[in-house]
Amino acid sequence: MRPDCSARPLLVTRSYNQLRKGSKKNFLSSTQFVVDLLLEFLSGSDANQVHRQLFLKESKRSNIVMDPKLMNILTTIAESYNNADSSIGRRIILSIVAKQMDYNLISSVIPGLMRYRYTAARLYAEEYGKGMIKVPPHRTNVCYSQVQVEHFIDFILSPHVSSDLPFGEKTLRLSTGTELDVPAIIRSINSTRIIQQYYEYCHQMCSDFSPLGSSSLYKILDCCKASTQKALQGLNNFVADGVAAFEGLTSMIGNLLIDAHEKTRLAKYLQRAKQYLKSDFKLH
Numbered sequence: 171m172r173p174d175c176s177a178r179p180l181l182v183t184r185s186y187n188q189l190r191k192g193s194k195k196n197f198l199s200s201t202q203f204v205v206d207l208l209l210e211f212l213s214g215s216d217a218n219q220v221h222r223q224l225f226l227k228e229s230k231r232s233n234i235v236m237d238p239k240l241m242n243i244l245t246t247i248a249e250s251y252n253n254a255d256s257s258i259g260r261r262i263i264l265s266i267v268a269k270q271m272d273y274n275l276i277s278s279v280i281p282g283l284m285r286y287r288y289t290a291a292r293l294y295a296e297e298y299g300k301g302m303i304k305v306p307p308h309r310t311n312v313c314y315s316q317v318q319v320e321h322f323i324d325f326i327l328s329p330h331v332s333s334d335l336p337f338g339e340k341t342l343r344l345s346t347g348t349e350l351d352v353p354a355i356i357r358s359i360n361s362t363r364i365i366q367q368y369y370e371y372c373h374q375m376c377s378d379f380s381p382l383g384s385s386s387l388y389k390i391l392d393c394c395k396a397s398t399q400k401a402l403q404g405l406n407n408f409v410a411d412g413v414a415a416f417e418g419l420t421s422m423i424g425n426l427l428i429d430a431h432e433k434t435r436l437a438k439y440l441q442r443a444k445q446y447l448k449s450d451f452k453l454h
Contacts, residue, residue, distance in 0.1 A: 180204065243267075244279045251280055258304075264291035266301040318382050322390060325368050332357050361391045416444040 181200040183189060189197060209217040247267060254260040264283075267276065268291035277283045298304050326332060332355045343349050357364070365387045372381045382390075423436050 241279075244276070248279045261287070261291050261294050262301055262303060264288065265295035265298075268292045269295050269300065314382055314386060318380070319390065321379065322368060322382060322387060323394070325371065326357075326364060326391065326394065327355075331359065331364060331367075361388060364391065416440050 179200070181193075181197045183193075183197060186194065186197065206217070206221070209220055213220045244267070247263060251260050251263045254263060264276070264280075264287065268288055273283075273285055273288045276288060294304075295301075340355075341349050341351055359367070365384055368387065369381065372379055381387075420437055420440050423433055423440070426433065
């Protein structure tokens, strides 16, 4: 096979299918001339052998493509591939045939198929099997750690927040169905103040510790049922006396000959100091 090197025009087209019959024949002849010339340039005297092996492979591939039964299978796979709604679904479908057929053959029935998708499908078939659906392991998202929960529970069970009653019990039902009888507990402050004090405690005493969010803390307090103390009974005497002193000071402010704005300001400061004595003072 030695091409005729005489001068001849080189035909180029953007759409082979739109050419007329005579133009197609001239185009194929021109293309054959270029291919023969290129093979002789690349392989020298072995051009004929390279030509036979190269186009024999293509001929066998064409015979496979033209098999009607195989074409029906490939057409079905291509349709399923194009209708898949996720990349993993397309990869599973493609893995059915990716190991047995080369990229050029599959891409002829699935236009636009990228080579890396073909390679990924082959790897998937090798790892999980052809067409096998990979079942992801069960995962549970945990937004808190046991240390965070225990840290808050230790805080709400401390003496300045909760106190055991000398009588009465409550039944605690665990997630396993087990019931435990625990002593009744009373809290000296409400849930909002407990959470505020807890954040202040974490900020002052363990600034490197990351506490739970307020919504999680409210849920823990709701699960750890306890009564809320609404009277002064059980408080230390110096706290009770201090609160009574603040009430006396508030009454004195009302009798002072000062303007109303100044009375309001002083009463506000006294109220904040009284609240501190009843709650945050116990943290020290």
